[in-house]
Amino acid sequence: MFPDRLTLFVSVAAFGLLLLVLEMVRRRALAEKYSLLWLLMAGAILVLALARPALDRIAPVLGIYYAPSALFVAGFVGLLVILLYFSAVITQLTRQNRIAAQQLGILQARIETLENALAQAPNDD
Amino acid sequence: MGRSGAMNVSEDTKTLVIIPAYNEEESLARVVAGVRAAVPGADVVVINDGSHDRTPLIAEHAGATVVSLPYNLGIGAAMQTGFMLAQAGGYQVAVQVDGDGQHDPGEIGVLLERLLAGEADVVVGSRYLEKRGYITPWLRMLGIKILAGYVSTLAGQRFSDTTSGFRASNRRALQLCAMNYPADYPEPESLLAFRKMGLGVLEVAVSMNKRYGGQSSITPFWSAYYMIKVILAVSILLLRRAPRRGESTYVP
Numbered sequence: 521m522f523p524d525r526l527t528l529f530v531s532v533a534a535f536g537l538l539l540l541v542l543e544m545v546r547r548r549a550l551a552e553k554y555s556l557l558w559l560l561m562a563g564a565i566l567v568l569a570l571a572r573p574a575l576d577r578i579a580p581v582l583g584i585y586y587a588p589s590a591l592f593v594a595g596f597v598g599l600l601v602i603l604l605y606f607s608a609v610i611t612q613l614t615r616q617n618r619i620a621a622q623q624l625g626i627l628q629a630r631i632e633t634l635e636n637a638l639a640q641a642p643n644d645d
Numbered sequence: 646m647g648r649s650g651a652m653n654v655s656e657d658t659k660t661l662v663i664i665p666a667y668n669e670e671e672s673l674a675r676v677v678a679g680v681r682a683a684v685p686g687a688d689v690v691v692i693n694d695g696s697h698d699r700t701p702l703i704a705e706h707a708g709a710t711v712v713s714l715p716y717n718l719g720i721g722a723a724m725q726t727g728f729m730l731a732q733a734g735g736y737q738v739a740v741q742v743d744g745d746g747q748h749d750p751g752e753i754g755v756l757l758e759r760l761l762a763g764e765a766d767v768v769v770g771s772r773y774l775e776k777r778g779y780i781t782p783w784l785r786m787l788g789i790k791i792l793a794g795y796v797s798t799l800a801g802q803r804f805s806d807t808t809s810g811f812r813a814s815n816r817r818a819l820q821l822c823a824m825n826y827p828a829d830y831p832e833p834e835s836l837l838a839f840r841k842m843g844l845g846v847l848e849v850a851v852s853m854n855k856r857y858g859g860q861s862s863i864t865p866f867w868s869a870y871y872m873i874k875v876i877l878a879v880s881i882l883l884l885r886r887a888p889r890r891g892e893s894t895y896v897p
Binding site for chain 1: 692710711712713714715716718722725726729730733828
């Protein structure tokens with residue numbers, strides 16, 4: 521049976537995403553840590569798209585009577601999870617960044633104080 | 646109505662006056678000079694929060710120690726930097742005075758007197774405890790009233806001025822602030838945090854000057870945003886057990 525157009529489109533897109541993410545990780549443009557969620561999502565959508573009988577059975581359970589819509593729902597939920605995760609990562613980075621900046625400011629002031637004291641101290645040599 | 650005469654009480658109590666400043670070149674010289682005259686025994690540090698003007702130069706010329714943050718971190722993080730210094734330097738008392746000149750340094754003595762008498766762990770100068778001719782636009786007054794009412798209810802203590810940044814803290818309070826201090830608009834949130842940690846907070850009446858220079862960053866839109874954010878932050882604070890420990894503690 522030849523797959524319908526939507527299944528074909530979604531499979532190709534998911535597969536493309538999978539390849540893109542893997543290639544970015546290979547080039548170190550994306551850390552493994554942050555690629556995992558993307559790979560999981562792309563993989564899940566690909567599997568759902570190809571396993572059409574499974575999708576046809578799962579969708580009605582969720583109250584979705586046009587099965588391919590379930591693909592979009594899955595993608596949407598996956599994106600939400602990824603975005604929330606990234607917001608948490610940004611929060612953590614902001615905090616670490618703030619602490620680094622604070623300590624930089626304090627250390628800089630201490631170095632200047634020390635340098636001034638050193639410049640004023642009588643030279644023993 | 647600030648008390649005249651220098652406050653000598655800090656000679657034997659190691660005191661750090663923390664002045665957070667973001668682009669305050671117009672007012673800062675006067676603020677630092679006023680503070681040094683009011684509490685000659687205290688050390689004065691200006692936290693330059695990534696200013697684009699001559700704030701750090703002016704602070705240094707006025708005789709303050711300057712700690713410059715590499716970029717603007719916001720008032721909360723700037724204040725926390727000051728508390729980190731106070732903690733690491735073994736200071737017994739930390740005083741916060743805004744860099745824009747709206748606080749009268751002559752009244753630091755009023756705060757210190759009550760703090761050193763052991764009446765509270767944190768003494769806050771309030772603009773609204775007594776009528777002193779300071780006029781606030783009605784919209785902002787409404788926001789201030791709502792915020793004060795909300796924070797007071799949660800804290801179980803009546804506060805008239807939850808956004809006042811004119812404060813004196815003892816060692817216990819400043820250590821807490823060095824460890825954990827709210828980020829953007831820290832004043833109302835920190836009041837509640839103090840109460841949750843079992844610290845005593847006392848408001849005393851102070852006068853308020855018009856800003857010497859610069860422009861207040863508060864517009865109606867940002868006031869509303871500020872109020873909603875603070876209400877959210879304060880509400881969430883209730884759900885937390887205690888401030889997180891071991892975070893951003895600076896040990897030299």
